[in-house]
Amino acid sequence: DTGVSQDPRHKITKRGQNVTFRCDPISEHNRLYWYRQTLGQGPEFLTYFQNEAQLEKSRLLSDRFSAERPKGSFSTLEIQRTEQGDSAMYLCASSPWAGEGEKLFFGSGTQLSVL
Amino acid sequence: AQKITQTQPGMFVQEKEAVTLDCTYDTSDQSYGLFWYKQPSSGEMIFLIYQGSYDEQNATEGRYSLNFQKARKSANLVISASQLGDSAMYFCAMREEDFGNEKLTFGTGTRLTIIP
Numbered sequence: 001d002t003g004v005s006q007d008p009r010h011k012i013t014k015r016g017q018n019v020t021f022r023c024d025p026i027s028e029h030n031r032l033y034w035y036r037q038t039l040g041q042g043p044e045f046l047t048y049f050q051n052e053a054q055l056e057k058s059r060l061l062s063d064r065f066s067a068e069r070p071k072g073s074f075s076t077l078e079i080q081r082t083e084q085g086d087s088a089m090y091l092c093a094s095s096p097w098a099g100e101g102e103k104l105f106f107g108s109g110t111q112l113s114v115l
Numbered sequence: 116a117q118k119i120t121q122t123q124p125g126m127f128v129q130e131k132e133a134v135t136l137d138c139t140y141d142t143s144d145q146s147y148g149l150f151w152y153k154q155p156s157s158g159e160m161i162f163l164i165y166q167g168s169y170d171e172q173n174a175t176e177g178r179y180s181l182n183f184q185k186a187r188k189s190a191n192l193v194i195s196a197s198q199l200g201d202s203a204m205y206f207c208a209m210r211e212e213d214f215g216n217e218k219l220t221f222g223t224g225t226r227l228t229i230i231p
Binding site: 055111 | 119152157158165206219222224
């Protein structure tokens with residue numbers, strides 16, 4: 001069990017550029033989540049997948065954001081035409097099952113800075 | 116709508132003392148789950164403890180216990196015998212356990228600093 005892995009750890013980009021983040025969940029975890037955390041706040045839900053199906057998206061996920069999990073394993077989160085307001089920590093989490101007390105295992109996040 | 120309130124932005128506690136981190140929540144659902152996560156400076160969110168709304172006994176996990184007062188809608192985290200490694204951000208979170216609702220709603224967190 002190597003834990004949830006996120007890449008890159010840090011990303012600095014200029015406004016208007018596209019960025020893509022990758023998340024590798026714990027193997028055999030069929031649920032994968034993306035959260036966003038801004039300074040001084042708790043994480044906010046963005047979207048989640050069960051296997052390769054994207055089942056829920058937050059209203060926070062504007063049209064510039066897209067997430068995929070093509071084979072039900074790793075996932076990517078792409079932000080197009082980045083804005084300064086996109087600067088945040090993007091956290092990925094996975095879990096092995098759904099139900100009461102479902103515990104999420106989080107990665108260390110990707111810190112995005114948009115200049 | 117779900118809401119989590121953590122009113123303590125920061126706390127300083129002497130090593131080996133017990134500490135209580137406050138959390139109140141708001142929901143109209145009868146079935147929900149309450150979670151506490153720890154976030155050290157490395158950024159990773161670490162699960163600490165879970166309490167279901169129908170659980171009659173307070174949850175305990177080692178040095179962590181959850182003081183669940185359903186009528187008051189509070190779910191305070193108690194850490195006994197604090198250690199230097201407990202210094203971190205602590206987040207309370209809730210999930211309404213309706214079919215199709217999968218998101219955790221987090222509070223703004225409490226920064227705990229343990230003083231040697």
